[in-house]
Amino acid sequence: MTSDRATRAGRPLHGVRVLELSSYVATPLCGLTLAQLGADVIRVEAPGGAPDRTRLPTTDDGCSYYWTGLNKGKRAIAVDLSTHEGQEVVADLADDADIVIANGPYKGLVTAEALRARNPRLVHVRLSGTWDGGASVDYLAQAKVGFQHVTGPRGHAAPVNHVLPAWDIAAGLYLATGVLAALRERDGTGVGTSITLALEDVAFATAGNLGLLTQAQLDPTPRGPDGNYVYGTYGRDFALADGHRIMLVVLTARHWHALLEVTGLRAAVAGLEEALQIDLDDEQVRYAHRDVISALLEPWFARHDLAGLAEILAGRKVLWSVYRTVEEAAGQLGDNPLFAELDQPGIGTHLAPGSPLVFDARRPAPLPAPSVGEHTHEVLADRLGADRYTKLLKSRVVDSADNPLRETA
Template identity: 55%
Template sequence: MTLAPPPGRPLAGMRIVEVSAFVAAPLGGMTLAQLGAEVVRVDPIGGAADRSRWPLAPSGASMYWAGLNKAKRSLCVDLRSPEGQELVTRLVAESGPDGGIVLTNAVGRPWLGHHALTRHRPDLIHVAIEGHHDGTPAVDYTVNAAVGFPMVTGPEGHAGPVNHVLPAWDIACGLYAAIAILAAERRRRATGQGQALRVALHDVALAMAGNLGFLAEAQIGGVPRPRVGNHLYGGFGRDFATRDGRRVMVVALTARHWRDLVEVTGLKAAVTALEGALGADFSTEGDRYRHREVLAGLLAGWFAGHDLAQVEDRLRRTSALWSVYRTFAELVGERAGELRANPMMALLDQPGIGEHLAPGCPIDPGDAARPEVVRAPELGEHTAEILRGLGLTAAEIEDLRARGVVAGPAGAGPVGDA
């Protein structure tokens, strides 16, 4: 009889070995870890290339690394040495019926590939994140440039590309990788067979450009999409400045949103007259977009005549969608009470960084309590524990440490005693 996983931890019992760096693969692994899977992040001694990536705490610890590796276990191994490679191979092969799962974006390591590992684990699930479908490298910024989004982002009239600070394709790719593991694991349960899957960063961006209509528009419409600044393309939405110098983003997606916005701002008569003069119907998205500048001009005067508190009070009475623009500092400062009230957030004391509010899994488990938000491990924190699980003695582990094959956390003493 198979026991059901604990509420809020649907992946409890699943075991994943992650050899990764940067955003996509670590995010995929963390997503599964926060849902209850045991995820062992394997790093080279001293850490992978993302170990010291900005932003950094005053101690020099990477907040970025800690943020993307919560709830995982950490094993540090010399990945160049045959002994280190053998240890990782054993970890994959001997991880029980719900293990044998590898998530990686490491390249140029044949011993870590699907073909090599299936000799030790025939039912292996191997998910590899790549740059392009042909195996050539790429990162979020280069993929974004290649697909076209920077050429339609930014203010109207701007001639050059505008990059976005959000690594959207890394994020989407990491979540696709997590889905790929779940799909392959479901197939393995039914058939007993493993699977090799690849997810290319460029393919994820290309797929979304197609899914959102950008590619079809370029092929069929014949008119390049223009830059529209902070306007919402195809509908009505943009930012407005209040009398006290704050800015608010307002979106009217539906006819009801628009009707409520016009009524609460007292502009119904002016908008009705404008419809007549232009022969437009502002209950439709298309006409609101085509005449966005003149409509925004009418609304801008109303916003400029009211302080933010008055604007918020009025907009709360409507169905329109809106939000005040805030900095990250404001979000964790003056709005910290809202963050603490969010059940996804918790106070973590991360070694090297300190106490701060950090998110857990954004999936709400419904009636079950949300799982505890677990900090990221220190580099090599679980090396001894993991190696003991492979049957190594304390003396054997310490011998590996002394010869530089494995490492524990900095300053922790002999690995075998950790």
């Protein structure tokens, strides 16, 4: 690995090589996270591209906003892993790789066992759907773990899905964390490891860590949906005079007293506390009496428009935010250093995020996502040798973006 600080600034994984054999969200997100930290991530796809390259949303020409977002800064080679020759190519590449990321039941020369037998230093990570190796996807994991039955309007009997693929995202970041831990271990032992992660285990672990599964085992009272209230503390949405809606959250007694001060409700709340013999400085008491508190707050918020509310709350210890549409959020990116201008082929010029992590005040700019086989030649040509590379190009076992040698039927 280079020690050039100028080259490595903000890129602590510079010099680490990753082969990514994956699609959809979780494993590409793992690869993206490593690429944003400076790793050289080489995405291996079948000739013609991975099945998620055209996933919605897309441009009118079919270029996927989703795919290009999750694959920024990677290199891409096209190799047919259904053939023995294609497996040989990837196995040869893995001999010099540090990490392989996979989310498929690969066979032959590209299993974890086969690759690590050739390269004992290799860190191999594989995502499955279930703990026993079965298939699953985010929305199936959502359905199994129960969050959708506590989401939605109060009294609503049917489950409500969330549009955020939360378990895919958490799984991708878990995988990246596992990779970093394995690299640290390898620094001491010289030996890699095989890491496996089940998508549904991420969902169940999170539900358990947040206490939901423990509560469900020990408390017979079912927890149902409660609209936009925040469970366990005071928080909900309010309508303003101009039609905007805001989200308010009160976590601490300091937040609570700041809210009472700015709304002028201190006396009314004191009377309520005396009448009910309660102390609303207590978070759990505020949650238990959330409907009564909301009845006091609703008229106050309804008298203010967004501009007036922002002026009143400026500098106050009150946690709140206006609800934005995605389009409105996209119009507010220019001042955030997370975003930089990116010219993505097939998409156009836009503001794209880099890594949220900042190292020594440095944040490398985002790089474009690759086209199908864009880097096949630079990755494979010298390594395979001219004769082998040309033969594989002709047969389309490997393919490049500008391959003139494809065999025709």
